[in-house]
Amino acid sequence: MPTTTSSSSSAASSSGNRQADVFSRLASSDPEVKLKALREVKNQIIGNRTKKQSFLKLGAVPAIASALSECDNSSILVQSAAALGSFACGFEAGVQAVIDAGAFPRLLRLLTSSDEKVVDAGARSLRMIFQSNQAPKYDFLQEKNMEFLFSLLNSENENVSGLGASIIAHACGTTVEQQLLCDAGVLEKLVILLDGSLSQREACLESLATVLKSNPEAVSRFVGLEAGRYLSSVTELTKDRYPRTRLLSCLCLVVIYNTSPSYFLNMGTKSSLVTTLLELLNDPGQSGNEAALGLSSLIAEKEDLQKLAYEANAIKNIVDILKTGSELHPKRLQGLFLSLAELCSKLEDCRCSFLSLEVLDLLVNALRHKNADVRTAACICFKNAARSVKNLSAGRFTTDHVMLPLVQLLHDPSSAVQVAVLGALSNIVLDFSSPKSTFIEYGGIKQLIELSKSMDPNARCSALRALRNLMFLADNKRKELFYSDVKAQGFASLISDPEPTVQEQALALLRNLVDGCINSIEFVFDEDGLILDSVARQLRKAPQAQMAIQGMYVLTNVASGTELHKEAVMQQLFPQPQAESNNFMLKFLQSHESQLRSATVWTVINLISPSSPGALDRHVKLRNEGIIPQLKNMVNDACLDVKIRIRTVLSQSMSFGDN
Amino acid sequence: MSLFRIFINQLDEDDLEMASSKKVITREEWEKKLNAVKLRKEDMNTLVMNFLVTEGFVEAADKFQRESGTKPEIDLSTITDRMAVKKxxxxxxxxxxxxxxxxxxxxxxxxxxxxxxxxxxxxxxxxxxxxxxxxxxxxxxxxxxxxxxxxxxxxxxxxxxxxxxxxxxxxxxxxxxxxxxxxxxxxxxxxxxxxxxxQSHEKDPKLPSLLKMLIWAQNQLDEKAVYPHINDLSTAQLQDPSE
Structure with a gap:
């Protein structure tokens, strides 16, 4: 069967000769010959990626671009513009070549031609270029550019006004640009195109979404136009007969909803938006790919919409698409996995129904996908599905089959993937109840420690969070395994990380490490108490509450140990000689954060626990430092937990003869 | 579409009797009702033009434009190009x-x-x-x-x-x-x-779907009433139920 790659040399070379022949005629001085050659190239490359590639290699793009500038024969202009447009259509290398050949300003010049066909050809090709990320930046801040843009939008020619809308969709990125375009009246112009031709309407919907995105002011301006008439028009277009129009109007509504949810009070609108996007997922083309990402963005962090989607059978639909077996576009895979991740983020019903569809193989395959965005999305999906305690404790995620690819992703070249897989592992390692675990066998701990030294603060933070969960109620053997690798020096530098969020995770990890038996506490005394010193140093620096909470729990856990341990904590709390401002314990007790007050009271409880011989002395010290009197002032603390702990302290206090 | 709605609405105005005993409408009554339905000539012409344009009958469309003054939805020259491709x-x-x-x-x-x-x-x-x-x-x-x-x-x-x-x-x-x-x-x-x-034009003409709706409406109505039918769409002759 003569398909695929088996290339008989005769065919290949004869087609190569033909291309070279056409190419040489492009440079002909005879306009008739040149025109014929241009038309031939155009007809060969339209719809044909392979031919675009081979003509590109021959250097056809600069040759055609020069045809565009050399003459004013309108047939030649039309053919060369169309050929350049085709090179730029869906072919990134082609866009680059067209721009490099200097064709962009020449195409712009065609728009001023008196021949309508030339204008059409120029506008079409420019629109192709503006659909690519490589299109030149269009600076709206320059007044003459803004004027030019409006001259395009005002044009009677549908290709030209469509081009205007495409430029906005491509080039408007910042809030300043959005504001500028709104102030210049671009919304009023765009809504006219909503009633225009198919291509005008599509370009208009895309640019509306760009101008309105995350800009509440622009949204309220748009909705205010003719008392909401155009919001209704866009909503109406979600029922259009063209799938592309339905998609673009949905994406526009998603942007409006995510920016200003107050315009979507009507439950019916929300649910029809969800169902329309779900239907569009089945579109095999580009629209289906974009619908998946649109859906995930619509339901992100919105429990009510997740519920609507779940009730509309979203999980089953998406899993069915994933199971079709045909190769899906990476963008679609990313969107589908992100949508599943959102669905599993809050609702336990969703997680259970998702996992009941035997999807682990799908997820595991996606972890190995060549596209980093797909791998990231699959990790997030894992993370959220593993929030299901029921499924987690059933050991569904801790099999070798799942664990090996996850651990391998810790070495991923993309830091987004690393952060995402750390998130997934953080949730999954909570289930490592058995002392012998695959994760550890595969060298997971070592790799997490490696990542805790990453250049990317997000990766450091996520690695420490995973380690923190891994050390939660861990046995001594696992703790030893971890500590022997990090050592006191390593831990101290984690606690002193420049990023507060990393410091917080490091302290939380330490809190879990020193929780449990007496042996665990010994870690902080390694190398002359280097770690304990670092903790106290951070606490003295008036840290953020979240960090202070973790730090105080470290002290609480250490203070639960032997007499020696308790004295060491006292030493850190009240070092000699002490500067006045250093009494951080007193400050923490006055914090607005009830959890910090609670953690601090816990430390006191452990320090004066009556079973230990030095408790009385420590109580005297705490009273003299003003801690006990402060606690007496707090007997009616607003937080119940704090109040109960304080009662415990005070009853211990009474047993020491203190009233 | 609008034609169809008028048609249905007029039928609704007459209280059709209970399903158990189907109402019988004589040819005379039926024709009277049909004549009472007001159709704008322009709407009919637009429908015809839509059919001619979509199906690519460029000469007919041109003639129809001159005779009836109905404007085609798109430039007639594009029809010629489209038909040339099709051919x-x-x-x-x-x-x-x-x-x-x-x-x-x-x-x-x-x-x-x-x-x-x-x-x-x-x-x-x-x-x-x-x-x-x-x-x-x-x-x-x-x-x-x-x-x-x-x-x-x-x-x-x-x-x-x-x-x-x-x-x-x-x-x-x-x-x-x-x-x-x-x-x-x-x-x-x-x-x-x-x-x-x-060209932002529908790919199917409106007329065939209207005729499909006519048949659907007759089927619906059959459950409630006995009335003269249109059975032959090409002549639109009314046929008495007994025939």
Whole structure:
């Protein structure tokens, strides 16, 4: 069967000769010959990626671009513009070549031609270029550019006004640009195109979404136009007969909803938006790919919409698409996995129904996908599905089959993937109840420690969070395994990380490490108490509450140990000689954060626990430092937990003869 | 659509009796009701023009425009171009058709891989039909195989088409349908629809769907009443229920 790659040399070379022949005629001085050659190239490359590639290699793009500038024969202009447009259509290398050949300003010049066909050809090709990320930046801040843009939008020619809308969709990125375009009246112009031709309407919907995105002011301006008439028009277009129009109007509504949810009070609108996007997922083309990402963005962090989607059978639909077996576009895979991740983020019903569809193989395959965005999305999906305690404790995620690819992703070249897989592992390692675990066998701990030294603060933070969960109620053997690798020096530098969020995770990890038996506490005394010193140093620096909470729990856990341990904590709390401002314990007790007050009271409880011989002395010290009197002032603390702990302290206090 | 609504609304105004005893409407009463339905002549003309334009009857559309003053939805010259493309495919001149589409709007085939593949496939079929085996093989390999690599379903269709070469007597093989004229017509109507869509025009005329609605409405009404039917759509003659 003569398909695929088996290339008989005769065919290949004869087609190569033909291309070279056409190419040489492009440079002909005879306009008739040149025109014929241009038309031939155009007809060969339209719809044909392979031919675009081979003509590109021959250097056809600069040759055609020069045809565009050399003459004013309108047939030649039309053919060369169309050929350049085709090179730029869906072919990134082609866009680059067209721009490099200097064709962009020449195409712009065609728009001023008196021949309508030339204008059409120029506008079409420019629109192709503006659909690519490589299109030149269009600076709206320059007044003459803004004027030019409006001259395009005002044009009677549908290709030209469509081009205007495409430029906005491509080039408007910042809030300043959005504001500028709104102030210049671009919304009023765009809504006219909503009633225009198919291509005008599509370009208009895309640019509306760009101008309105995350800009509440622009949204309220748009909705205010003719008392909401155009919001209704866009909503109406979600029922259009063209799938592309339905998609673009949905994406526009998603942007409006995510920016200003107050315009979507009507439950019916929300649910029809969800169902329309779900239907569009089945579109095999580009629209289906974009619908998946649109859906995930619509339901992100919105429990009510997740519920609507779940009730509309979203999980089953998406899993069915994933199971079709045909190769899906990476963008679609990313969107589908992100949508599943959102669905599993809050609702336990969703997680259970998702996992009941035997999807682990799908997820595991996606972890190995060549596209980093797909791998990231699959990790997030894992993370959220593993929030299901029921499924987690059933050991569904801790099999070798799942664990090996996850651990391998810790070495991923993309830091987004690393952060995402750390998130997934953080949730999954909570289930490592058995002392012998695959994760550890595969060298997971070592790799997490490696990542805790990453250049990317997000990766450091996520690695420490995973380690923190891994050390939660861990046995001594696992703790030893971890500590022997990090050592006191390593831990101290984690606690002193420049990023507060990393410091917080490091302290939380330490809190879990020193929780449990007496042996665990010994870690902080390694190398002359280097770690304990670092903790106290951070606490003295008036840290953020979240960090202070973790730090105080470290002290609480250490203070639960032997007499020696308790004295060491006292030493850190009240070092000699002490500067006045250093009494951080007193400050923490006055914090607005009830959890910090609670953690601090816990430390006191452990320090004066009556079973230990030095408790009385420590109580005297705490009273003299003003801690006990402060606690007496707090007997009616607003937080119940704090109040109960304080009662415990005070009853211990009474047993020491203190009233 | 609006015509249809008026029709239904007028029927609703008369309280039809309970389902157990169907109301009988005589021809005289029925015609009186039908005459009471007000239809704007312009609406009827628009409907006719829509049909002529969509189906590509350019001369008829032109004449109808002059006689009735009804404006066509699109420039009539584009119909001529579209029909030329359609005709070229119907006659088996696919390469010619592709060039014409590209002159009309280069975006159509650049953004519609399925249509592009079907046209190329039709080209291959024509080569096979004319016994140009060498050329057909070269064409399949050079033009179609890369599309098959891009898309699994194209590959299957391509395999089916190339299978034509295997049989001594192609007119009697399992894939002989590909050589049928109806396959040309299918491809032609696919191109026709794509061009109409690119011109923001509906790809089907409104009239046939209105007639379908008429039949549906009669079926609905049959459950409630006995009345004169339109059975022959080409004459729209009313037929008494007893006939």
């Amino acid at each position: 070229a495919v119907q006659n088996g001149h696919v390469e010619d058709a592709i060039e014409k589409v590209n002159d009309l709007n280069p975006e159509i085939l650049d953004t519609n891989p399925e249509l592009f593949f079907h046209l190329q496939q039709q080209r291959l079929i024509e080569l096979i039909r004319h016994g140009k085996i060498e050329e057909a093989l070269e064409f399949a390999q050079e033009e179609l195989a890369p599309r098959g690599e891009e898309n699994q379903s194209f590959l299957q269709e391509l395999e089916k088409t190339v299978a034509l070469l295997v049989f001594e007597d192609a007119s009697n093989c399992p894939v002989k349908d590909l050589l049928d004229i109806s396959h040309r017509l299918k491809t032609a109507s696919e191109v026709n629809a794509a061009i109409l869509t690119s």
